[in-house]
Amino acid sequence: MVAGAAVTALVAAGAISYAVAEDHGGGSGAGSVLRVPAADSADAGFARDMAVHHQQAVEMSYIVRDRTRDPEVRRLAYDIAQTQANQRGMLLGWLDLWGLPKVSADPPMTWMGMGDAPAGKDGALMPGMATNAELRELGRLSGRKAEIDYLRLMTAHHxxxxxxxxxxxxxxxxxxxxxxxxxxxxxxxxxxxxxxxMLKKRGAAIS
Incomplete structure (x- = not known):
């Protein structure tokens, strides 16, 4: 089981390396060169920031999974958690491949020209992200109330x-x-x- 997981991880890492190398015009030959984006590039900034953004979506999805028995919401939460966890792994894998830091001293979204925007409050580092208080509230709710809260938070997050x-x-x-x-x-x-x-079906507005 462990060996199989290790092989899967190595294959995934190889796929990431191959895809990025090929995309940059590199090949598998000894003379191929991987052109690495700069640490302050949009490529690096997006990879860092979206990895953080995705991590919260995964967290919210796991919270609601345990707060409702509704199959529709649980299926959506599962799909979002799996998709964004996989994408987060790709983004962090590219940063590793490029030899770039996963954390920057610059404010989030500086690469988009938004570094001077007011900092988020209570854990909301970027647009759409939930605050720590909103995450705690989601964890306290259950049933229909949790479903509506999750759908609203995830709509803003998306x-x-x-x-x-x-x-x-x-x-x-x-x-x-x-x-x-x-x-x-x-x-x-x-x-x-x-x-x-889904919100309409539950008699709720987006916000």
Missing amino acids: RGGVHMAEGCAARCSVGVERRLAQGMVQAQRSEIQLMAD
Whole structure:
């Protein structure tokens, strides 16, 4: 079991390395060179910031999974948690491949020209992110109230994520990362509509 997991991790790491190398025009030959983005580039900034953004979405999804028995909400939460955990692994893997730090002294979203924006409060580091108080409240609710709270929080979270992903789609130079960002925009817009329908079914507005 452990050996199988290790092999899977190595294969995934190899796939990340190959995809990025190929995207930069590198190959498997001895003379191939990986062109690494700068630490302050949009590519690095997006990878760092979206990894943090995604981690909170995973956290919220696991919270609501334990606060409701509704299969529709639990299925959505599972899908979001799995998708964003996998994407987070790719983003952090690229930073490792590039030899770049996962943490920056610059404020979040500086790469988007938003470094001078007012800092988030109570743990909300970037647009759309929930505050610590909102996460605690979600953990206290149950049933329909938890479902509605989660759907509202995740709608706001996705909107912030779409904004950031659009920034990478316009600014990132690494093609495979830019394509990932474009895929995020499409998928999260679709989920925003799905969550609006789910809220309506529960007799609740988005906010």
